[in-house]
Structure formats: structure tokens, C-alpha cells
Amino acid sequence: MNGGPARLTMSADALAVRELGPWLSEALAPTGAEAPALRGKMELAVHEICMNIVDHAYGGRPLDDRTDLHVECWVHPDAVLVRVSDGGSPFQAPAHRPTPGVAQIRGYGLPIVEKLADEVRYERGNGINIWSLRFRRAGPDRSNGHE
Amino acid sequence: MNSPEKISPEKISPERIGEENSAEKLPAAGRVGSLCIRVTIHEGVSATIVLLGRLDAVEAPTLRQQFAGIFDAGAVTVVVDLVGVTFIDSAGLAALVRARRDAQSAGGDLVLIRPADEAALRVFRLTQFDEVFQMVASRGAA
Numbered sequence: 242m243n244g245g246p247a248r249l250t251m252s253a254d255a256l257a258v259r260e261l262g263p264w265l266s267e268a269l270a271p272t273g274a275e276a277p278a279l280r281g282k283m284e285l286a287v288h289e290i291c292m293n294i295v296d297h298a299y300g301g302r303p304l305d306d307r308t309d310l311h312v313e314c315w316v317h318p319d320a321v322l323v324r325v326s327d328g329g330s331p332f333q334a335p336a337h338r339p340t341p342g343v344a345q346i347r348g349y350g351l352p353i354v355e356k357l358a359d360e361v362r363y364e365r366g367n368g369i370n371i372w373s374l375r376f377r378r379a380g381p382d383r384s385n386g387h388e
Numbered sequence: 389m390n391s392p393e394k395i396s397p398e399k400i401s402p403e404r405i406g407e408e409n410s411a412e413k414l415p416a417a418g419r420v421g422s423l424c425i426r427v428t429i430h431e432g433v434s435a436t437i438v439l440l441g442r443l444d445a446v447e448a449p450t451l452r453q454q455f456a457g458i459f460d461a462g463a464v465t466v467v468v469d470l471v472g473v474t475f476i477d478s479a480g481l482a483a484l485v486r487a488r489r490d491a492q493s494a495g496g497d498l499v500l501i502r503p504a505d506e507a508a509l510r511v512f513r514l515t516q517f518d519e520v521f522q523m524v525a526s527r528g529a530a
Contacts, residue, residue: 255445281507292445349478356514
């Protein structure tokens with residue numbers, strides 16, 4: 242990934258979030274044979290982050306009152322990093338988390354992200370929400386219990 | 389499930405199977421991956437829904453409407469064929485969980501035909517819903 246990260250800018254609505262998959266395929270091309278597996282789990286994880294932003298950071302706002310979502314992807318030898326930033330309302334952690342294997346209807350987005358990514362970090366500064374995800378790349382000594 | 393399938397035209401969603409190549413009828417972003425839905429009611433007591441494509445937050449409301457129509461028609465046992473689904477997110481999963489709850493409340497159940505695509509199966513494994521739903525490998529086993 243010479244010359245900086247791959248970047249995607251999209252409007253903060255559910256339909257636009259579908260751009261993630263094709264974009265990730267291109268961004269992950271430098272990982273070679275690892276790309277399909279990485280894309281599979283990264284698309285779901287980044288999708289859930291983006292939908293959380295659409296639903297909560299911008300929930301209820303009309304489309305013309307939403308700033309864009311920005312997604313960046315860095316491919317490093319040992320990991321792939323993704324950063325998602327937006328200018329919506331601050332993230333508020335849900336009061337209750339679902340119990341694995343117990344049927345309930347809401348609240349699965351972030352637990353899914355946490356199972357797919359090796360690190361998930363949220364920070365807010367200057368009115369911007371920033372989500373940072375790290376996905377370790379496959380390797381003989383990199384088994385981590387994640388998918 | 390032994391009776392011949394009767395497809396109810398009024399139950400078929402606008403993005404019907406067989407029309408997925410009619411790209412000019414879909415909005416530009418919809419071509420990225422819409423969901424095709426086919427609903428078959430079997431003598432009013434059971435139903436089969438075949439899904440093709442992407443079951444995400446965009447499509448989940450449409451699927452919920454289809455389930456509502458099925459339950460309104462009196463069907464309580466529903467088989468959902470996910471073999472042709474390529475991606476499911478938490479919103480799509482929620483639509484299935486809600487339908488399972490509604491079916492069971494009415495004395496029936498929801499049975500899933502396992503997705504062939506790993507990307508679609510992933511969300512069930514991560515949430516352990518593969519242990520909650522009755523999931524089978526083929527429609528014949530449902």
C-alpha cells in the first residue's frame with residue numbers, strides 16, 4: 242500500500258454502505274491470497290460499524306443533514322487497519338449486550354465486530370467519531386482464537 | 389410439505405426471482421446487491437421463502453413485510469431457503485429472529501436452509517444463532 246491508505250467516502254445511508262465490499266476487494270489486493278478471507282470478515286465488521294453510525298450517530302437526521310462517512314484502509318505486513326470516521330453524534334455504548342445463543346432481536350452489531358476484529362477502538366475529538374479496527378493477517382504463529 | 393407448491397402471485401415481492409437481471413428497473417445503488425424474494429404458501433398452513441442475494445439493513449424491512457404477509461395468511465410453519473444468500477448482517481439476522489419468535493408464538497416454527505456462502509453463514513456462527521435456529525442442509529430435510 243505505497244502512497245498511503247485506500248480511501249472511501251460515502252454518504253451516511255444504508256444503501257451507500259454497500260460500496261464497502263467492492264472497495265475492500267481493491268484495498269486488500271496487496272494481501273494476495275489472503276484477500277478473500279480477509280474481505281469476508283472485514284466486510285461484515287466494517288459494515289456493522291458503518292450501519293451503527295447510520296442508525297445511531299445520524300439516527301433520525303435527514304440525509305442532507307448528514308456528513309459523509311470516511312473509511313481508510315492500511316495494509317501492513319502483519320495486519321490490516323481500518324479507520325471509519327464521521328461527524329455524527331457521539332457513540333454511546335448500549336446498556337445491555339446480548340447473551341450469545343439467546344434469541345433477542347437487537348444489539349448484535351458491535352459484538353459481531355468485536356469477534357471479527359483483533360482490536361476495536363473508539364475515540365472522539367473535535368466533533369469527529371473515529372473507529373479503528375485491526376485485523377491480524379494470517380500466518381503460522383498468528384492464531385488468536387478469532388475467526 | 390407434500391402438496392405441490394402453489395406460488396401466490398400477490399405474495400411475490402417486486403424484486404422477483406427471475407427478474408434479477410432486469411437491472412434497468414433497479415436504482416443504481418440497488419444493482420450492487422439487492423435481495424430477491426419468492427414466497428410460496430402451502431395450503432395456508434406453511435410457507436417457503438426463497439431468498440437470493442444480500443440480506444442487509446436495506447432489505448430487512450422488505451423481508452419483515454413478507455413475513456407479516458405470511459403470518460396474516462395463517463401460515464405458521466415457515467421454511468426460509470438461504471442457500472442463495474451471499475451476505476447477512478445483524479439487521480438481516482434480526483428479521484429472521486423476529487420471524488422465528490412470531491412463528492413460535494403462533495404455534496409454528498421457522499426452519500432455515502443453510503446458506504451455501506460462508507459470508508452469509510458467518511453471522512450465525514458469531515452470534516451462536518446456528519445453535520438457536522433449526523438449520524438444515526436442504527429443503528428436503530426441512
